[in-house]
Amino acid sequence: xxxxxxxxxxxxxxxxxxxxxxxxxxxxxxxxxxxxxxxxxxxxxxxxxxxxxxxxxxxxxxxxxxxxxxxxxxxxxxxxxxxxxxxxxxxxxxxxxxxxxxxxxxxxxxxxxxxxxxxxxxxxxxxxxxxxxxxxxxxxxxxxxxxxxxxxxxxxxxxxxxxxxxxxxxxxxxxxxxxxxxxxxxxxxxxxxxxxxxxxxxxxxxxxxxxxxxxxxxxxxxxxxxxxxxxxxxxxxxxxxxxxxxxxxxxxxxxxxxxxxxxxxxxxxxxxxxxxxxxxxxxxxxxxxxxxxxxxxxxxxxxxxxxxxxxxxxxxxxxxxxxxxxxxxxxxxxxxxxxxxxxxxxxxxxxxxxxxxxxxxxxxxxxxxxxxxxxxxxxxxxxxxxxxxxxxxxxxxxxxxxxxxxxxxxxxxxxxxxxxxxxxxxxxxxxxxxxxxxxxxxxxxxxxxxxxxxxxxxxxxxxxxxxxxxxxxxxxxxxxxxxxxxxxxxxxxxxxxxxxxxxxxxxxxxxxxxxxxxxxxxxxxxxxxxxxxxxxxxxxxxxxxxxxxxxxxxxxxxxxxxxxxxxxxxxxxxxxxxxxxxxxxxxxxxxxxxxxxxxxxxxxxxxxxxxxxxxxxxxxxxxxxxxxxxxxxxxxxxxxxxxxxxxxxxxxxxxxxxxxxxxxxxxxxxxxxxxxxxxxxxxxxxxxxxxxxxxxxxxxxxxxxxxxxxxxxxxxxxxxxxxxxxxxxxxxxxxxxxxxxxxxxxxxxxxxxxxxxxxxxxxxxxxxxxxxxxxxxxxxxxxxxxxxxxxxxxxxxxxxxxxxxxxxxxxxxxxxxxxxxxxxxxxxxxxxxxxxxxxxxxxxxxxxxxxxxxxxxxxxxxxxxxxxxxxxxxxxxxxx
Numbered sequence: 001x002x003x004x005x006x007x008x009x010x011x012x013x014x015x016x017x018x019x020x021x022x023x024x025x026x027x028x029x030x031x032x033x034x035x036x037x038x039x040x041x042x043x044x045x046x047x048x049x050x051x052x053x054x055x056x057x058x059x060x061x062x063x064x065x066x067x068x069x070x071x072x073x074x075x076x077x078x079x080x081x082x083x084x085x086x087x088x089x090x091x092x093x094x095x096x097x098x099x100x101x102x103x104x105x106x107x108x109x110x111x112x113x114x115x116x117x118x119x120x121x122x123x124x125x126x127x128x129x130x131x132x133x134x135x136x137x138x139x140x141x142x143x144x145x146x147x148x149x150x151x152x153x154x155x156x157x158x159x160x161x162x163x164x165x166x167x168x169x170x171x172x173x174x175x176x177x178x179x180x181x182x183x184x185x186x187x188x189x190x191x192x193x194x195x196x197x198x199x200x201x202x203x204x205x206x207x208x209x210x211x212x213x214x215x216x217x218x219x220x221x222x223x224x225x226x227x228x229x230x231x232x233x234x235x236x237x238x239x240x241x242x243x244x245x246x247x248x249x250x251x252x253x254x255x256x257x258x259x260x261x262x263x264x265x266x267x268x269x270x271x272x273x274x275x276x277x278x279x280x281x282x283x284x285x286x287x288x289x290x291x292x293x294x295x296x297x298x299x300x301x302x303x304x305x306x307x308x309x310x311x312x313x314x315x316x317x318x319x320x321x322x323x324x325x326x327x328x329x330x331x332x333x334x335x336x337x338x339x340x341x342x343x344x345x346x347x348x349x350x351x352x353x354x355x356x357x358x359x360x361x362x363x364x365x366x367x368x369x370x371x372x373x374x375x376x377x378x379x380x381x382x383x384x385x386x387x388x389x390x391x392x393x394x395x396x397x398x399x400x401x402x403x404x405x406x407x408x409x410x411x412x413x414x415x416x417x418x419x420x421x422x423x424x425x426x427x428x429x430x431x432x433x434x435x436x437x438x439x440x441x442x443x444x445x446x447x448x449x450x451x452x453x454x455x456x457x458x459x460x461x462x463x464x465x466x467x468x469x470x471x472x473x474x475x476x477x478x479x480x481x482x483x484x485x486x487x488x489x490x491x492x493x494x495x496x497x498x499x500x501x502x503x504x505x506x507x508x509x510x511x512x513x514x515x516x517x518x519x520x521x522x523x524x525x526x527x528x529x530x531x532x533x534x535x536x537x538x539x540x541x542x543x544x545x546x547x548x549x550x551x552x553x554x555x556x557x558x559x560x561x562x563x564x565x566x567x568x569x570x571x572x573x574x575x576x577x578x579x580x581x582x583x584x585x586x587x588x589x590x591x592x593x594x595x596x597x598x599x600x601x602x603x604x605x606x607x608x609x610x611x612x613x614x615x616x617x618x619x620x621x622x623x624x625x626x627x628x629x630x631x632x633x634x635x636x637x638x639x640x641x642x643x644x645x646x647x648x649x650x651x652x653x654x655x656x657x658x659x660x661x662x663x664x665x666x667x668x669x670x671x672x673x674x675x676x677x678x679x680x681x682x683x684x685x686x687x688x689x690x691x692x693x694x695x696x697x698x699x700x701x702x703x704x705x706x707x708x709x710x711x712x713x714x715x716x717x718x719x720x721x722x723x724x725x726x727x728x729x730x731x732x733x734x735x736x737x738x739x740x741x742x743x744x745x746x747x748x749x750x751x752x753x754x755x756x757x758x759x760x761x762x763x764x765x766x767x768x769x770x771x772x773x774x775x776x777x778x779x780x781x782x783x784x785x786x787x788x789x790x791x792x793x794x795x796x797x798x799x800x801x802x803x804x805x806x807x808x809x810x811x812x813x814x815x816x817x818x819x820x821x822x823x824x825x826x827x828x829x830x831x832x833x834x835x836x837x838x839x840x841x842x843x844x845x846x847x848x849x850x851x852x853x854x855x856x857x858x859x860x861x862x863x864x865x866x867x868x869x870x871x872x873x874x875x876x877x878x879x880x
Contacts, residue, residue, distance in 0.1 A: 026130045034118035036060060036078050048127055049093075065093040067102075081121045084111045090128065104128040151228075151249035154235070159183060159200050162244060171251075173220050188217045199232055203245050209233040215249075227256040261429070268433045271299055275437055280444030283451045285313060286340045292415065292441040293343035300433065301417040303344035303397075306405075306441075308413035310336035310368055312449055315456065336370060337413065339363040346396060346420055377402045377414055384411055386431055396420050401434045405442035412442050412449070471498035473506035474805040475591025477735040479709040481717060483652075484728050493520035493582065494650045494728035495528050499535045502846055502857050504591055504739065504805050507535050510603065510648040510732050511584035514625070523555055523580050527626070531586070538848035541586045541599035542633040545626070548584065549601070552627035555580040581627040585620075585648055589640075592803065594738040596646070597637045601626045604654070604665075607672060608638070609645040615669035640736040645712070647672060652727030659721060671719040672712070709735050745802035751791065759787045759800050763810070766802050774863045775808060778841050785834040786812040786856050793818055796853065807843070808860045815853035 028048045033039035038061050041053035049056075049065070056064060062074040070092065081087055087109045092102065108124040151168035153161055164179040172179070172187055184196040192215055199210050210232040217226060229252045235244045279291045289306040296304050342365050363369045371378040376387040380402040391397035400418040404411050415438045419426065426434075471478050480496060493513025501507055509531055513524045530551045534544045583603035589596040598606060598618065602625035609615040621634040640646065647668075654664030713733055745766040749755035760780045767776050783800065789812075790798050796815030803809040820835055838845050842858035849855075 025134060026127050028125045028127075030056075030061075030123050030125070031112070032061065032078065032081070032121040032123065034082065034114060034120055036075075036082065038064075039120065045125065048125070067092065078121075081109050081111060082119045084119060086110060106131065148248075151251075153179075153247040153249070155200060155245045155247065157204065157242065157244060159197065159204075159245075168249070171219055188215065192217055196230070199230075200245050200247075203232045203234050204242060207234045207242070214252075225253075226251060227253045264427075264429055267299070268429060271295060271433065272436060274299070275440055279437075279441050280447070283448045285445055285448050285452070288441060288444045288448055289341035289413075290343075292437065293341050296417060296437060297343040298345045300430070300437070301401075302420040302423060303346055303418045304342070304416060305339060305363075306341040306413060306415045307337040307363075307369075308340050308405075308445065309411075310338050312412055312445075313338055313340075315453060336368050338368045339365050340413075341365065371414075377416070380404050381411055381414055386435060388426065388431075391418075391421065398423060399426055401426055401431060403434045403438040405438045405445065407439070407442035407446035410446070412445055415441070472806070473498055473500065473589075473734070474504035474803075475594070475736070475738045476506055476589065477709050477737065479713045479733050481713050481731040482729070483717070493524035494652065494730040495524050496648065496730045496732040497528060497531060498732070499532055501535060501588065502538060502809070502848060502859075503811055503855070504803050504807075504809055506589045506591075507531075508587045508589065508646075508648060508732060508734060509584065510650060510730055511582055511626075512603070512650045512728075512730075513580065513582040515580075523552075523582070526555060527552065527582055527584075531584075538846075540635065541588055541597050542635045544586050545584065545599050545601045545623070545633040548582075549624075549626045549629055549633075552580050552582055553629050555627075581625045583625050587646075587648070589734070589736075591737070591739045591805070592744055593639070594642070594736060595637055595639050597635055599623075599633050599635050601633060602628075604649065604651060607647040607649075607669060608640070609647075609672050610641055611643045615645075615672040617665070617669075642736060642738055644736045645672065645709075646734045646736065648732040650728065650730040652729040653716075653720060653731055656721065656727075664720070667720055668716070671716045674715070674719075709733060739803065739805060743804045745800075747800045749787070749798040749800060751796065751798060753791065755791065755798060756784055756787045759783050759798075762800060763802065770804055772804075772808065772863065775860055778860065779808070779810060782838050782841060782858055783810060783812070785838055786810070786858070789820060789834060789856070790814040790816070793820070794853070804862075806862070808862060809857060810860075811855050811857040813850065813853065813855050817849075817853060819847050819849075819854060820856055 026044070026048055028045035029040075029042045030038055030045050031040040037058050038056050041051075041056050046052050051064075062071050062078060066074045074091075077087060087107075089107060091105050091107045093105055106126045106128050108126075110122045110124070112120045112122050114120050148165055149167055151171060152165040153168060154163040156162045161179050161182045164176050166176060169176050169179060183193075184200070185193040187193070188196060196213075196215060199213055202208070203210055210230070213230040213232065215228045215230055217228070218224060219226060228249045230250075231248045233246055234242050235246050237243050275292075275295045278295055280288060281291065282288060285308060289308065292306060293304050371381070376389045379385075380387040381404055384404045384406050386404075387402040389400040389402055391399055397418045398421045400416050403415050403417065405413040405415055415434075417426075417434050471480065478498060480498075482494070482496070493511075493515060495509075495511050495513075497507075497509040499507040499509065509528075511524070511527060511531075513520045513527065515523075527548060530548055531544065534547050539547070582601070584601045585598065585603045585606060586601075587596050587598045587606070598620045600620045601623050603622065605617040605620050605622070607615050608618055618636070618638060620636045623633045624631045649668070651661070654668050655661045656664070659667075713731060716731065717729075745762070747759075747762050749758060760783060763779050763783045764776050767773065767779060787798060787800065794814030794816035799811075799813035801811045801813070803811070835845075838858050843861055845856075845858035847854055847856045
């Protein structure tokens with residue numbers, strides 16, 4: 001017999017480590033002596049049957065383990081075995097003791113001899129239950145491993161593949177045997193293979209399983225990126241020794257795509273929600289465009305721009321881009337557009353070369369440009385459809401979506417969304433989102449356009465109803481300011497007015513119609529016109545406000561009759577008759593007496609600053625706003641000192657969300673007091689003069705005072721917070737000067753015929769003293785006519801008054817209540833032509849009621865002014 005090599009001998013005689021097959025099948029052995037009793041009892045038998053060797057040695061195994069009904073047959077078998085016959089079969093057994101468990105063992109009996117030559121037997125016992133479990137486990141393992149629809153791998157302790165199933169081989173090619181001995185580097189890219197190897201090593205060392213390990217790769221022969229979810233767990237032998245790592249791989253590419261689409265849908269929904277909250281908060285076109293880009297960049301794209309039609313921004317009434325295959329402007333390219341907004345996450349240095357088609361960076365913000373007729377952007381504007389523009393070679397832009405902004409079937413502009421190279425390309429969901437974002441912004445921009453148009457119209461209407469230029473008044477320096485609200489707020493109904501009244505008196509008016517918009521501006525215009533009409537009637541301030549109240553109550557009804565409006569307000573609900581409310585202060589100033597009569601309809605009180613004193617609020621009863629009705633208005637007469645400052649204003653000057661009314665009034669009084677205490681400094685000769693130029697021509701300091709009053713207005717507006725733009729602001733300021741004593745001639749005449757001649761003498765003397773000799777003849781004639789009428793038709797004492805300011809005014813007072821009425825005298829009448837003569841020779845004439853009668857007056861231009869032309873012969877003869 002040849003010798004066995006040393007290496008082979010070492011392998012044969014090397015002890016096997018725990019975990020052999022015998023650990024799984026649980027093989028036990030015992031021997032039976034010649035007497036049929038148990039001679040030897042192995043440790044495995046003791047473990048399997050639960051009986052120690054001491055308890056079973058020397059006993060009959062049939063009596064110990066075999067049920068009583070099977071013992072006769074068992075003894076026969078034992079006898080046959082001791083006669084030298086081998087036997088293999090299944091033997092039922094029970095454990096000793098009552099209620100012992102029953103089992104089934106597969107027994108292999110081999111006859112043997114003792115050292116004395118006697119017959120004995122060696123029994124090999126296998127628990128049939130263990131064999132059945134092994135068979136079942138092998139079948140289940142083979143079914144799971146071989147028939148599983150998932151990729152299955154078994155790695156050894158050296159991390160090489162020991163076994164792969166058919167599904168894995170189908171995905172990665174070849175047959176199952178081809179994959180044995182491979183590593184993960186044969187299937188995955190280096191970064192992914194290193195991740196997988198590290199996970200395998202960690203599972204093998206720690207025994208901790210890894211679930212849902214995401215691995216990205218490509219199957220052989222395919223460029224499609226696949227996603228796998230891998231579960232790893234350590235595999236042990238029967239004795240608990242690690243023998244490898246099992247890996248189960250599931251293709252989750254579809255799940256990953258679905259998750260990505262779900263994430264995209266959530267992102268798009270979040271973007272739309274953010275767009276709803278952030279786009280359209282302003283009624284400014286450019287601001288709305290910037291709000292759109294704030295939402296889109298970087299949440300949706302890397303850079304974006306907004307172009308709006310130039311006609312839209314300049315207030316062109318024609319629709320800038322109606323849908324259609326061709327428009328006149330299309331023959332030369334798109335119509336003029338202006339780049340109003342641009343946003344980017346790419347640095348300007350890198351973006352410097354990114355210009356041309358597909359890149360919205362070429363025009364600068366504010367630049368007006370055209371798109372060529374053949375360009376994709378022009379086509380998107382013409383057809384109102386989204387166009388995908390690929391990026392140019394060398395450009396940072398991967399692709400661009402040119403999305404027309406459509407509102408109410410009208411294209412108002414173009415928005416371009418671009419993604420840089422390296423970002424995820426645009427998909428169908430992205431196109432739908434881009435259209436939705438552009439549509440929302442377009443509606444907001446179109447609304448802002450419509451609002452801007454209405455705002456401008458209301459502002460034009462409102463400004464057209466305000467006094468043109470700088471108002472002038474006798475005995476007053478006047479300065480005024482009007483500041484409309486910003487474009488974010490609607491035009492209000494604030495107004496002011498300066499109305500010249502007979503006798504060089506002046507009506508000062510400041511009002512505010514409650515509400516905003518074009519309707520408020522129209523209501524303001526109607527009330528302002530009514531005030532002027534009522535002022536010409538020379539009514540008292542309280543009577544003017546009472547009449548205005550009736551007019552305001554009738555503005556919201558379809559009928560113009562005041563009686564119908566009163567009935568409507570009482571019988572109709574608020575849904576059938578709209579209520580217009582307004583506040584107003586009406587003041588009449590007399591420069592001769594320097595007295596001012598105030599009446600207030602729910603407005604803020606006037607402010608008076610006397611020379612050297614603090615500004616104070618005049619105590620004028622506020623009354624109810626115009627339009628409420630039912631309450632009378634009170635009058636307050638105040639004597640104003642020379643040089644005092646009177647301010648009328650609206651609530652936009654002193655009240656805002658951040659400043660309560662009390663704080664605003666205190667700040668306003670402080671702002672008026674500071675410049676009033678300082679000495680006015682004349683402006684430079686080149687500075688434009690502002691305010692009124694009223695007063696007597698003999699006043700040398702008139703210009704400097706007027707300019708200083710303008711400075712007071714500027715100081716007030718600069719001191720107070722008037723830039724909030726929440727409401728319109730109207731400010732009317734007047735400095736009291738009064739008529740000089742030498743500019744007034746006032747005489748009382750007895751009621752007798754010679755007073756006519758006396759009146760002519762007094763008028764002639766006064767005009768000569770004023771160097772108005774060219775007017776002597778006309779004044780004598782007209783004074784004679786008025787005094788004669790007062791003697792003939794009036795009552796009581798007669799009063800004659802001449803006033804010299806910018807014009808010459810003559811007034812004749814008496815106690816009669818009958819108002820003179822001009823009529824055309826017939827050819828046969830001997831009289832009745834006096835008032836015709838007054839109307840022909842004077843610039844204006846009229847009459848008004850007084851607390852004690854009436855006053856008839858006429859007015860003439862001064863010789864150095866625009867004197868009225870002398871009446872022609874035909875005009876004089878027309879009276880006869």
